[in-house]
Amino acid sequence: MRNHPVSINDIARALGVSASTVSRALRDHPDINAETRQRVHAYAREVNYRPNALAVGLKHHRTFTLGIIVPEIVHHFFSSIISGIENIAYGKGYRVMMCQSNEDHEREQLNLQALIDHRVDGLLVSPSKTTADDRHFRWALNAQVPLVFFDRFLESVPSDRVVTDDLQGARIVTTHMIRRGCRRILHLAATQQLMVGRERCQGYLQALEDHGIEASDELILLCDTPYKVEAARDRILQLAPGIDGIFCVNDFSAVAVIKLLQEAGYQIPGQIAVTGFGDDPIASIVQPRLTTIEQKGYEMGQEAARLLLARIENQETEADYQTKIFPVTLKVRDSA
Amino acid sequence: MRNHPVSINDIARALGVSASTVSRALRDHPDINAETRQRVHAYAREVNYRPNALAVGLKHHRTFTLGIIVPEIVHHFFSSIISGIENIAYGKGYRVMMCQSNEDHEREQLNLQALIDHRVDGLLVSPSKTTADDRHFRWALNAQVPLVFFDRFLESVPSDRVVTDDLQGARIVTTHMIRRGCRRILHLAATQQLMVGRERCQGYLQALEDHGIEASDELILLCDTPYKVEAARDRILQLAPGIDGIFCVNDFSAVAVIKLLQEAGYQIPGQIAVTGFGDDPIASIVQPRLTTIEQKGYEMGQEAARLLLARIENQETEADYQTKIFPVTLKVRDSA
DNA sequence: GTGAAAGCGCTAACAT
């Protein structure tokens, strides 16, 4: 007893014309008599006609829908990117379907699959940390679905990319710490699987080298979540007396380590300076306020959407893949 | 030159059988010869066959897709709800399309429209603050698309609802402040348009009444975002000397007002106690750590999804609409 | 200026 939505055929029947006439009238086809057009439009809006996106998509092989996959929506950085994407997409008449992978490889595959099954016109994705192989992405590529990576990407998958200048960011913030007098700087790093993690670590190492400070494996800990910071508590407290700064791969670890050190009686930044990366809202709430690297999430999202739409609307021109590197800004606050 | 995805017809042609046989074989229809079934399955997976969700949806009037609309994804509470929804939905073979309204009425309408156009099987929505009329929701209802509201809802729209016990929450936290000695408590309230705002205000008023404290219009300010707190700076500082507590309608305003008061030299909670609502992650990061009301976002999302799926899978049984009220917990920290 | 017919990919009566 479901109230079936009105279709073009219903309108045609009601008005005593053919379905094709209705279809044309609705799209303001020039051939159609002005009066017929009026009648169709009037009736359509009277009965609240809405085209069935499924049928249109099936017919056109085009859905005006973009698929987004992010690791976790909760992160402010990712939600800013999403807002940026939506901003551009809506302006051009596209809708978005978004999914989260929860940093899970399998979930990412499932999502990608589902989006392609739904015939999205293009994909915007930031791969999960646990994404080991690239089969699903190659499959998408093979299915000719335009793909743009943002923030994170798989090097083995040729595609457009929109990323932060992680290397420079890490270098700048580490240099800032060195200028403030730090000499023994611990780095809480991300897994080196993704480029982001490696670049931030590289930037840190380069800054040390720039200033003739010797790096040490001991001073690099894989610790990119508050949870892992807690798990590494003993190790960190053991290192603490011998260090004067910590550069964390993201703001969440930074906040966690600040808390941990404060509980252990350390003065931040007095005894140990701490910096993060990302400029999450918590960075300006934690005490001391966190010195960190600002990333342009919203703008990155806009750019990613622009690149994708350009690919979609120019499928024939196989332009070279581009990598847009977004510059970063050092936000000096109180923690370093 | 787009590599068209393989269809059932392609398989049929390749294997020299009819499309219906392929369709049946793929769905393991009992009538189909075991050997034929094997061949079809083998070939399908060899060529990476995937059913076209558009075609299936068009045929079945069923997409196994749920539509979600939230005001802002950035809020931890909403993203937790989304995760809860996804958790249940994925388990039952449904995917989700989510949209944000950015607290904008028009965007909400557009999103709702788009989701219905895409023939989602059901809708989960938390209306925007600016949603004045309910036409779009009534339209959805009329189109027989099952709808569940979460956290916020429009009273004029009959539907299942999953909400927080806002009244009790506000009452509990206000009572806590009173027990701690507060007598002149300011309430930073939300607009009274949505139930949430009204209930939290009511809870505050009831707590006052319970303890024989007289309420005063002067002590209720419409101020539900950090931005509005900043805008009301002068007013707040003017009231500050005469109050000993502030109950904020959410944690964001609470954090903002703490900052404002601290800058003005007030001791929190020494001179003025401050409480929030929601238990956002920032609540445990701000100094002093915020005493607030914990809401079960993830569980609310799960429940909302369960209600919706029940409606979808039992369209015939027109069970009465339910309102699930989730209990809250007081999180006592340092700010009150 | 309008209609008839075919087809997008899939399924389900209804044959055989």
Place this chain on the structure above:
DNA sequence: ATGTTAGCGCTTTCAC
């Protein structure tokens, strides 16, 4: 056990 046919809602060529 398998094929034929029709149809979901829409667009578009081709006819008239």
